[in-house]
Amino acid sequence: xxxxxxxxxxxxxxxxxxxxxxxxxxxxxxxxxxxxxxxxxxxxxxxxxxxxxxxxxxxxxxxxxxxxxxxxxxxxxxxxxxxxxxxxxxxxxxxxxxxxxxxxxxxxxxxxxxxxxxxxxxxxxxxxxxxxxxxxxxxxxxxxxxxxxxxxxxxxxxxxxxxxxxxxxxxxxxxxxxxxxxxxxxxxxxxxxxxxxxxxxxxxxxxxxxxxxxxxxxxxxxxxxxxxxxxxxxxxxxxxxxxxxxxxxxxxxxxxxxxxxxxxxxxxxxxxxxxxxxxxxxxxxxxxxxxxxxxxxxxxxxxxxxxxxxxxxxxxxxxxxxxxxxxxxxxxxxxxxxxxxxxxxxxxxxxxxxxxxxxxxxxxxxxxxxxxxxxxxx
Numbered sequence: 001x002x003x004x005x006x007x008x009x010x011x012x013x014x015x016x017x018x019x020x021x022x023x024x025x026x027x028x029x030x031x032x033x034x035x036x037x038x039x040x041x042x043x044x045x046x047x048x049x050x051x052x053x054x055x056x057x058x059x060x061x062x063x064x065x066x067x068x069x070x071x072x073x074x075x076x077x078x079x080x081x082x083x084x085x086x087x088x089x090x091x092x093x094x095x096x097x098x099x100x101x102x103x104x105x106x107x108x109x110x111x112x113x114x115x116x117x118x119x120x121x122x123x124x125x126x127x128x129x130x131x132x133x134x135x136x137x138x139x140x141x142x143x144x145x146x147x148x149x150x151x152x153x154x155x156x157x158x159x160x161x162x163x164x165x166x167x168x169x170x171x172x173x174x175x176x177x178x179x180x181x182x183x184x185x186x187x188x189x190x191x192x193x194x195x196x197x198x199x200x201x202x203x204x205x206x207x208x209x210x211x212x213x214x215x216x217x218x219x220x221x222x223x224x225x226x227x228x229x230x231x232x233x234x235x236x237x238x239x240x241x242x243x244x245x246x247x248x249x250x251x252x253x254x255x256x257x258x259x260x261x262x263x264x265x266x267x268x269x270x271x272x273x274x275x276x277x278x279x280x281x282x283x284x285x286x287x288x289x290x291x292x293x294x295x296x297x298x299x300x301x302x303x304x305x306x307x308x309x310x311x312x313x314x315x316x317x318x319x320x321x322x323x324x325x326x327x328x329x330x331x332x333x334x335x336x337x338x339x340x341x342x343x344x345x346x347x348x349x350x351x352x353x354x355x356x357x358x359x360x361x362x363x364x365x366x367x368x369x370x371x372x373x374x375x376x377x378x
Contacts (some may be wrong), residue, residue, distance in 0.1 A: 001076050006203065011353065012066045012134075014139060017060070018053075018054055018060065020054075020116065026299065034079050036078075036082070036150060036153050036155055037155075038073055039080060039154060040073050040150065042071075042370070043071065044148060045173050049143070051363060052296060053125050064140065064141045067148050069174040070175040078156075085159065094145070094158045094159060095320070096320050096325045097116040111324045117143065126143065135376055147172075150375055166337065170336070170347070170372075174336070178205075181204070182212040184292050184322070185197070185266075187321055188292050189290055193217030195217075196220040196222070197218045197221050197268060199221065201270035201295060203270065203271075203370050208346070210223060213238065213266070221239045223239035223243070223244045224245065224256075232248070233345075236342075256283040263289055265284070270311065277302050281315050289312070290313070291315050293318065294317075349362060349372075350372050351371055351372040353375045
C-alpha cells in the first residue's frame with residue numbers, strides 16, 4: 001500500500017471527555033512499530049462497553065480516546081518482525097490479546113493474557129501506548145483497539161486473521177458482543193443438553209447467550225427483560241419462555257423458582273447490574289445451579305448471602321466468552337460462514353461513522369440490538 005511507513009491522516013470519532021458526544025476529527029495515525037499492524041477499519045459494531053466508558057466508568061484519565069472495540073478491517077501495513085500477517089489480510093482486532101507464551105495463555109482454563117492492556121489498566125480501559133494524535137494531543141486507544149477510526153494500530157498478539165471471503169460488516173460483531181454471550185453459555189457455564197437456563201438482559205450479549213444455550217442443547221431457555229419488545233427477537237435465537245419482572249409483584253428469582261421446581265440449572269447475567277447479578281444467582285437451583293456474570297461493570301460491589309453458595313450454587317464470571325481470542329475468533333467466523341452461528345439477525349441498524357452519536361442514542365434507549373457503522377469502503 002502506498003501509505004506504508006507514513007503517517008496517515010484519517011477521520012475518527014474522538015471522545016474528548018466523559019458524558020459528552022463524540023466529535024468527528026481528523027487524527028494522525030503513526031506507522032506500526034515492531035510487532036504492530038496498521039488496520040483499515042471497514043465496519044464496527046457499537047457495544048454497551050463503549051457507553052459504559054463514556055457515561056458510567058467516567059475515569060477522566062481514560063480520555064481523550066477513540067472508542068470502539070468491535071470492528072473488522074483489512075491490514076494496510078505491518079511493522080518490523082510481524083509474522084503471519086500481510087497487507088490485504090482480513091482481520092478482527094481483539095480487546096484481549098493472546099501472546100501464546102505467558103502462564104495464562106498456556107493455561108487451558110483461562111483466556112486472559114499477561115501482555116494485555118487489561119493487566120494493569122482496567123479502570124482506564126486503555127494501554128499507555130498509542131499511535132494516535134489529534135490537534136497536538138495524544139489520543140488513547142480504547143481497549144487497545146479503537147475501531148471508531150478509519151485506521152488503527154494494534155499489536156499482532158491482539159489481531160485475528162479471518163477467512164478471505166468473510167463479510168466484515170457482519171463478522172465485526174465477533175470482536176466482542178456475540179462471542180461474549182455465546183461463549184459464556186458454551187464455555188463458561190458449560191450448559192448441558194436437556195437443562196433449564198435463564199438469561200437476564202436481552203441486548204446483543206444476552207441474545208447471543210440464548211443462542212449459546214440453544215446450541216448446547218438446553219430444553220428450556222427463559223429470557224428475562226423489562227423491555228417486552230425484546231421477546232420476539234429472543235425467540236429467533238431459541239428462547240422458549242419469557243419473564244418480564246415488571247409483570248410480577250414478587251422477586252424474579254421467586255417467579256423462576258415457581259416455573260422450574262426450585263430454580264434453573266444455569267443463569268447468565270448479561271446486563272452489568274449488580275442487583276440483577278444477585279437475582280440471577282438466586283434464580284439458580286440449590287445443589288448444582290451455576291450463575292455466570294457476563295455484563296461488564298467495575299463501579300459497584302455485588303452482594304449475596306453466603307448460604308446461596310454454601311447450598312451448592314456456583315457463581316462465576318466470563319470475559320469474552322472464555323474464548324482464547326486469536327484461536328477462537330477465526331473458528332467463530334468459520335462457524336458463521338458454515339451457518340452454524342447467527343450474526344445477521346443481531347443487526348437492526350446500519351449507519352455511517354458520522355452517525356456514531358445517533359447509534360449511541362439508539363443503544364441508550366434500548367431501540368436497537370446492534371448497530372453496525374460502515375467506517376471505510378473496502
